[in-house]
Each structure stands twice: as C-alpha cells, then as structure tokens.
Amino acid sequence: AAAALERAARLTPGLADRARRLALAAEAAADAGDLEHAQVLAEQARRIGGDPLTVARLAGLRGRIAFDRGAVHDAHRILLDSAASIAEPDRRGAALLLLDAVRNAWYVSDPAAVAESAARLAALPLTPQDGLDGFVRAARAMADFLAGDLERALPPFRELIAVAAAIPSGLAALRISICSLAGISGDFDNGLAIAHSVIEECRAHGLIGLLPLGQAVLAIHQLYLGRFRDAVTTAAEGRRLAGDIGQTHRIAHFESVMAMVAAVEGREQDCRELAERTIAHVGTHPVATIVGWAEWALGLLDLGQGRFEVALERFEAAARGPLRHQIMPYYFAPDQIEAAVRLGLPARAEQPLARFESWATAAGHPWAQAVLHRCRALLAHDDEAAELHWERAARAHAEANRPFERARTDLLHGEWLRRARRKSESRTRLRAALETFERAGAAPWAERARAELRAAGETVTRSAPDLASSLSPQELQVVRLAATGVTNREIAAQLFLSPKTVSHHLYRAFPKLGVTTRTELARLDLG
Template sequence: MRVLRGSGIESASELPFAALQMLLRPLLDDLDTLPKPQAEALRGALGLTARTTEPDRFLIGLATLTLLAEHSPLLCLVDDAHWIDHASSQALLFAARRLDVEGVVLLFATRGSGGDVFAAAGLPDLMLAGLDRESALQVLAEHAPGLPGHVRDRIVAEAGGNPLALIELPGMDTDSLAAGPLPLPHRLQEAYQERITALPSDTRTLLLALAVEDLPAALQATGLPVDALAPAEREGLITVTGAGAAFRHPLVRAAAYQGAPFAERAAIHRALARAVGDDRRAWHLAAAATGPDEPVAAALEHAARQARRLSGHAEASAALERAARLTATAPDRARRLTAAAELAADSGRLDRARALIDQAVHLGGTSAERVRLRARIEFGHGSPEAAWRLLLDAAPDNEDLLVEAARVAWSVGDTAGLRAVKERLARDDGLAALIAGTIELLSGDPGAGLDLLRRHTADAPERRVGADGLRIGATSLALLSGDLRDARENLLRLSDGLRSGGAIGLLPGALAVLAESETLLGLTRQAASTAAEALRIAQDTGQHRHASHAGGLLAFLAALRGEEPSGEGDWAGRARAMLDLGRGRFEAALDRFEALACRPQGVYFTPDQVEAAVRSGRPERAPIARWESWAEASGRQWAQAVRHRCLALLADDPEEHFEQAVVCPDLPFQEARSRLLNGEWLRRSRRKNEARRQLRAALELFEQAGAVPWADHARTELRAAGESAASPSEDLLARLTSQELQIVRLAATGATNKEIGAQLFLSPKTVGHHLYRAFPKLGVSNRTELARLNLLTQMM
C-alpha cells in the first residue's frame, strides 16, 4: 500500500489545517480530479488559493475523503494525533467515519487521554498495554546488557512496561534515577534533556528553534548552518533529510524547548517572528511577551480572522483567548473573550465556550451579545427553557432578545415561554401578532392562529421581524397551513441548492424538515430515505438536535411499519402513539396524543387523537373543534376530507361524511385510513360488497406505504367481509437499505457514480459498492435494466 504520514505538532496546533496539509501534501497535484466545490474548499483551507468567504468545514472533510479514495489502496498514519489542530481533526474524522469500501486506512496514534476525541467520534480503538516483566527484561538484555541488578529492577519499575523507556532510561545518569520516582513522560524528558545539555551550544540553539518551527525557518532565524545539527543526529535525537528535520520522539522536542531558559526561548521566538508569515509571527511574539501588549494582541486578533476564513473556528478561538490575556483594558479583554467564546461554540466546544463567556461577563458585565451566546450554549446542551429564560430576564432593555426568546420557545413548542415573551412586549406590531398566532396554533384556536400568521407574513416570503427575526417564511407557512406539497417542493429546491454549493453543515436541518413534510404526506419510503441521510450527516457533523429530529422521524416511520420505536422527542412520542393506535391500544394512544398536542406540528395528529378518543369510548376527549378550525383556515381539500372522517366517527349516521372522507388524493395514507374506517362501518352494517371495495383500496394503499399493522387490520376486515385477501406482494424496493435506495434513485436518472457521490457526500467507490449490492436485490445487472424498472415512479 502507498503510505501517507502526518503528525500533530504541539506548536502548530493553533494553525488550522496544518496537520491535514502535512498528510495530503503528496496528493495535492491531483486536486483537479475532485468535484469543483470540493476542490475549491480544500484549496482554500490549505492556503493554495485566496478565499474571501468561509468554506463549509464539512465539505473540506468530504474533499479529503474523495482525494484519499482516488489514490487507494492507501494507508494514512497520523502520529501524535492529540496535538493535531482542531480543523484538521474534524476533516479527518469526517473522512474516517465515511470510509467504507474505498481501500483506505486511517490510523491515528495518541497518548494519554488524546484518544478520547477519536473514540467519542465512533472510531474503533485499541489501547496498548505495557510489556510484562519477562518481556521488559528481554528488551533490557538486548539494548543494555550487563546492568547491575538493582539498576535493572529500578528501570523496569520506572518504565512500567513502556518499550521506549526501557531503551532510553539505561542511558540516564544513575544519580538521576536514584533521586526518586517521576511520572514516566517526565522521566523520559529528563533523560533526553541530559543528552541535549551535553550538545554544543549552536546545536542546542538550532534544536530550540526547530522545536517550534520547520527547518528552513529555524535556519533563517538562527543564522546557523544545517551542519550544526550533526551532533544531535549522531546522538539519535533527530533525523535530517532533504525534506526537513524530525525529532526522534515528541518528548525530545519537549526537552529541547522546555529545557531552555525563558530568556533563550523568548529570543528564539522573536527571531522566528522575523522569519515566518504574519499569522505565525503573532503567535511567536505572544510566546515572547511578558505582560500586556496591545500590538501583539491586535496581531493575534488578525490571525483569528484569517483562521476563521479557513473554517478554523477552534484555532481562531484560541488566538482570541491568547489575545485577551495580552490585553490591558477590561472592556477590550471582555470583547475578545466573548468573540473567542462564540467561535468555541461554532466549533462544537460548548463547555469551553461557557467558561470563556463567564470570564467575559466577570470582566465586562452582561451585554446582549453575551446573553445571546449564553442562551445558545444552554440550547445546545439541550436546555431550551433555560435558554429562553436567560433571554427573557435580560430583555427589558433589549427587545431583540425577546425575539430570540420567542424563537427558542417556538422551536420546541413551549407555549408558556411564548406567552411570557408576549407579556413583555412593549409594542403591538407584527412580532406580537406572530407570537399570538403561534400560541393559538399550538394550544388555542389553530384556525385563528393560522389566519394571524398569514396576515403578518403575506408581504414578504421571508419576512424578518426584529434584529434577528422570528422567521415565518414561505416554507414554514406552507407546513403550518397544510400545503405539504408546496413545502416539500421548496425544501427539495433548498436541499438541492445546499448540495450543489457543498453546504454540508446546513443540509441536515433542511433534510430533517423535508423528511417531516414527506412523512406528513404519507411518502413513507422517500421520508425514510431522507431522514436516514439527515441522521447520518447530522451525526458526522456533530449536530445533535438535527440528529434527534431525524431519529424521531425514523422511529415514527418504523412504528408505521409495526416496529417498536426508540428514542426521545416529539416524533418518537408520536411513533409510540401511532403504534398503539395501529394495534388497537386506543386508551394508551389517546394519552400519548394528548401529551403531544401542543408541540410543533401537533395539529396534524388531531384526527388521530379524535379516533383514539372515539374508539376508546371517550368521545368527550375528541378535539374535533380544533381540527375543524384549522381545516377551515387551511383551505386544503385533504384537511376537509379528514374532517369528514372525524365527523363520521362521531355521527350516528356517518355515511354522508364517509363519502366525502374517502376523496383524499393528495395524502394516500389518510385516504387509506378513511377507507378502512368506512369499510369497517359498511361491514358492520351488513353491506359487504361495498365494504370489500373500500377495504381492498385501503389495503393496497397501506401496502404501498409499508404500514404493516394497518394493512393487517384491513386484511382481517376483508376476511370478515367474506373475501380472502392475498398475501402481501413482494416489494423489491423494500429489500434496499435507505442509502441503497437513494443511490439507486439517482442512478436511475443516469447520474454517474462521481455525480451521485458529490450529491450524497460519499466517495464514488462507496456509490459503486452500494449499486453492486443493490442490483441483485432488484434483479438487474446494470443501469439500463435499472431504468426499465421505472423506479422513480415507485419511489415518489
């Protein structure tokens, strides 16, 4: 296999994509083989082209995956991964989680707790234990024969089975070993320090410079020839090649740097600052500073802006935090700490962001910006109530924070939060109307709420109210008003635009809402495929809220198939309610539906709540007025059809209502539900011929949707009506996984593996592998036969 090597370097850990550039350097001449958005993102991240806009950091990870896959078979070795910069680690982790059949191995080596990041990302790990005593004695006998017994035993005890220690410690001064036990890294560093101290002065100086910069910069800063490294090379402390110089072990680098007095380190940093570029210059000057220094702090702030332009949010945060420590005045220090906290939150480091914002508040008080950031952190930690309360408590002098509080409460359906915001509003305008409409929609008169929302969003498709805006856009309004097909079309266009622009970070949210619209439309197969993709990308990009949303939708779709759902959240709760309803556990279903009635999109499940109430013998708990109000305001034919189904359940003579309920062409699952109930009533009324017609139609629609409990119910009713229903016909597409389904759908349009990979953020080899597995399941052997199956029609 071809081998690529990279390494984390402590002094370069604040430089975004430094480690990635080291690893990918041999492949960079082939960037033109990547899809254009990926190539541009990777070039910008690695500084190979000027960028004025910030690239999607996840697109950089995808470009890394595609580039590695293009050069397989490939082994990538990343040493000291605990020191690689955050931007590089995120790109490499994104690629690693998506490796499948590419023929690429990514191997990260870390020390101490450095592997936690990689293990938490879901990568398999192997913890290396120390050698046992017998093996340790064998290593010592090979590398340091003839040691006195007491020295040998002391080294074995100190080494703790570490092979490097067993090799290096015998060279230490015996008095140092006798001084007492030390943590092993300290003991090894001490061993290397003894050897460095014995080197000539020029060698030590050049090693000190080399500990924090590459060889050309070290030579330029010190003015020394490369020959000055020869004594260290003979000692086996470094290796010098035409490509540069490398320390034998990171502890040698640490010993070369930390063993030098501060005055020498500061002098080297000042010399290196004259030899390197602007961003590195700021860090070297900061390392040499002995107190507040505004010019250096300003230079670090500039370096942070540059890092952010490359999507290096964690590195930018570190630069601003260091700048704050060099800032003399409290207001400026608080400003820089606030900016550092925001960037830490952007990089997913919410705990670090909280610590930084607390420091900023201590120095500079509570500003609107800091309150908003604190609320964002609480929301990210899964505490929406704490988030809106923070915003609400700080809002008397800043109505923009009220907008934020309303947005947070709206996103989780917290009507108490929305009412608290409305009570605080000092004005009676569009914002107040939007909040009032939202409250009505969630827990009052949904028809009146919908009318309010429409009136105050009709003047612009994406109207903004307030500084940050409580957005009720065209797509949101379509979802709220039952215009599900329009909402789906808007969301398909949005997701296609995000795909073509490589905006991976924004895609999971759009896909989750798209899957929601498809679920409500009854497009269960497509919804499952969309939600699975949303979940996969959200997990890869660390977006837990979107992952939870997509996971809940998958749980709901699983419940429709008759499977026990898992997970938490609104959609997972609805999943359990629907499974109860489908299996005839009506009382349990009613309790669940009532608990979720005031959550976002809860109005769509009002008819299910009505059915559960009637069929459990509790018609007084059927919220028929709520559905009638919303159905009238929505103006949708399907909503009126479902209204008639609800009225039929409550009527003594339901026939007229059933006749109108079964005319529901836009939502086949809802039509099937109405036909099933109508068929049941007709059978009980001894009108078996008419019942069979309705039940056959219901069964066909349920089977198309994969709604097993409902199909089983329809089949049972058919038998009771005197007709033996055939066993369900085999569904070819049901054989496919959600990812295979997505790939097959695109392949059926004639898209190439490379084009499919670019759309789905997979490597072309993974696409080919999934097609290879999907073809036999569908009984085809190539794309031509695939097109003949007319799969696109089946999947809509």
C-alpha cells in the same frame, strides 16, 4: 470561510476588529457544522471584548450552540439577554435573536416564554424596511396558538407561508421557521416545497450546521404526506449528520420520525426502541415537540395492532400532559376517536372530536375536512347521517394530497358498508385502501383491509414485494441520485460521504434491485 476569517483575525492589530473577525469566523464555523471550533473561536473573541454589537453577536452564537446541543432553556435565556443588549444599536439584529427565542420556547412548549419573547419582539421599533413584519405577527400568533386561540393564530401563519418563496437566499433559518408554521397549519405541500428549497441552499453554500434542521422539517412533511420511505431516508441522513456535528437533540427528532414510520409499518420492536430512546433523551434535553412524535408513534402502533384500549389511554394521557399546547394532540385526535369508537366508547371521543374540529375549521384544508367527516361518520347516530359524512369525506379527499389518510377513510368506510350488507360497494373502498397500504408498506393496515375484503367475499392475494423496500435508507438515497446520471463523486459531495462509501452502497444495492448497470436504474420505480 471560517479558516480565512480566523487567519485574518490573527493578523489584525486592533483588538476590537480582531474580536469582530473572530466572531464572524465562529459564525462561519457553526454554519459549517463545526460546533466545537465555533465555541473555541467565540470564547477567544469574548475574552478580547469589543463593541456592543460584536459582544451581542457572540452571545447570540452561544445561544445557537446551546440549542444545537440540546440545552434549550440556556439557549432561550442567552437569546433574550443578547437581544436586550443590542436593541438600541441594532433593532433588526435584536429581532432576529428574539425570533430564535420564540422558536426555542415553542420547542419546549412554554406558553409564557413564547408570549414574553413575542411581546419583546413586538415592542421593538421595527420599520417595514427591516422586512420582519410578517414574522412579528407570526410570533404573536404562536403565543395565540399555545393559548388555544386558533382563529387568531392560523391566518398570520398563512400570510407568511404565502411569501416564503420571496425571502432571499441567506435567510435559510427564517425559511425553516416558515416551514414549521406550515406543518402547524396543515399546509404540507407548501411546507415540503419550502423544506426542499432550504436544503438545496444549505447544500449549495455548505451550511452544514443548518442542514439537519432543514432535514428535520422535511422529514416531518414527508411523513405527513404519507411519503414514509422518503421520510426515513431523510431522517437517516439527518441523524448521521447531526451525530457527526454534535447536534444531539436533532438525533432524537429524527428517531421520533423513524418511530412514526415504524408504527405505520407495524415494526413493533423498532418503533418501541426508537420512541423510548427519544423519550429518554427528552428527559435530559426537554424538547416537548420531539416527545410528542414518540408518544403519537406508540399510540399509532397500538391502534394498528388492534390494542385499542392501550392506544386510547396513551392518547388521552398525552393530550392532558405538557403536549396539550402543541399541534400533536390536534393531529392524533382522529386516531384517538377511532380507538374510542372501536371500543364502543363514543363518549370518550367527544373531547378529541371537539379538539380536532376547532383546528380543522380554522385551518380549512380539504384533507382536514375529509378526516373530520370521517370522524363524524364513525360517531353518527344513524345510517343516514353516517352516509352523508362518508360521502363528504370522499369528496374532500379527492381535493387533497394525503393518500394514507384517504386509505384509512376508505378502510373504515368499507367496514361500515360491509356491516350494512353492501358488500359490492365495500369491496370497491377496501380494494383502494389495500392498494395504498401495500404501496406505503403499512402492513397492519393492509392486513386489516385484506381481512375485510375476505369477509366481503373476495379472494385476496398478497402483492409482489417492492424492490426499493429491500434497500437501506442510505442505499436508496444513493441509488436515486445515481439513477439521475450524476457521478459517485457528485453524490458523495451532495450527501457528505466519501466516494468510496458511495461505491460500496451501489455495490450492495445493485443485486437487491436485480440490475448490473447505472443505466438500468433509470428504468426502475424507486418510489
């Protein structure tokens, strides 16, 4: 499409029409992931000039390119200025630019900039026919969230998530924004479904420029839901693609997700390298949400390895810093509480408990209530109160879809039962926890569950290794697709690889899995 529009522009005699077609060609090139060519075309159109809408369209594209290259502050200012210039002739176009500005300000964790962008958006004379009322309310709610008013912030998020499926094709960027709101509001199942639909649209229409953003939100939701192998597979593909098309700050996003999984799995060197590289990148491209994952990963690594004091200090420092406005301090609060309790310092758990309770109450999800009861059980002053919270946590987990969090609750509950000399009951909880940890590849947590089971009088053996764990993320992705019966050429087209590369991955994967034909793949559990 970009090439056809560029050719049409060259053949157009009128300067205004030529500029308009060059602008369209630049947008198509950006959608296809060719940022360098998009910038060249946009600059050619800018030099020609044109009507105000074309000029503003070009400025919006410049903002998008700046953001995709990590220059988030420049992008934000470009978007605000562009929206102001077209507000009168194209209020809906101005609104879309301001929605991007809200998102950018959120990423850098700038409450004032989010509030300013949301206020400008609310001031536009939009009508119901523009179809953006829910997004306007959500933008205001994002400002409320950063200001700490969770009761006002989360309901507009939920309203928008509920109608995401009705948003028509062609508005993938808006659906990605809704997916991000699902992550903030704790609605991970719906967020996962939205992310999958966006990625399908991006692949079907060749929107390579948007695909890494869709993969980033998908990886986050897979991580939240405890699908760690899927999260790494998505992040590995996203990192490769982002590097190919020049979206440098997305690389850090994917590596922060990979650092979180490395922390869960106890791969200390990998976790530290990925997290420290992410933090160093944010020094030049200040996207606060990304450094939040890296800090959380390092804290979770220390917690899993039993370095409770180091973990607690890291979580406390992160909650006081620029991240204090973001969702991460709410989500890592239970880890912070566990570290404090294991150190015998319950007073240092009071603030994170209040923080998490405020979010969990506003969100209302069963998994959040389960984790809240777990935290209250750890801090209970007597056995009767603790027992009540453990029971409520178990009931709430049964209604939720976060197996890793349920296993962590089972582990802590099992430890509590063993200390209360209720060894038979403790073994039931600890076996369930161990099974989940082993399936997830969460080695430190699994080892702790084994130690507790041995202390409870049970002989424990290690389970057989998972075949799929021997594959690289890209090998796993290729093998999963091959197992569905699609050809190498079709796999290559879907993953933006060459058929030769697909063949190479299958050649390496088959011996690891102990198979010799594609038919055998369909019978394997590939996680």
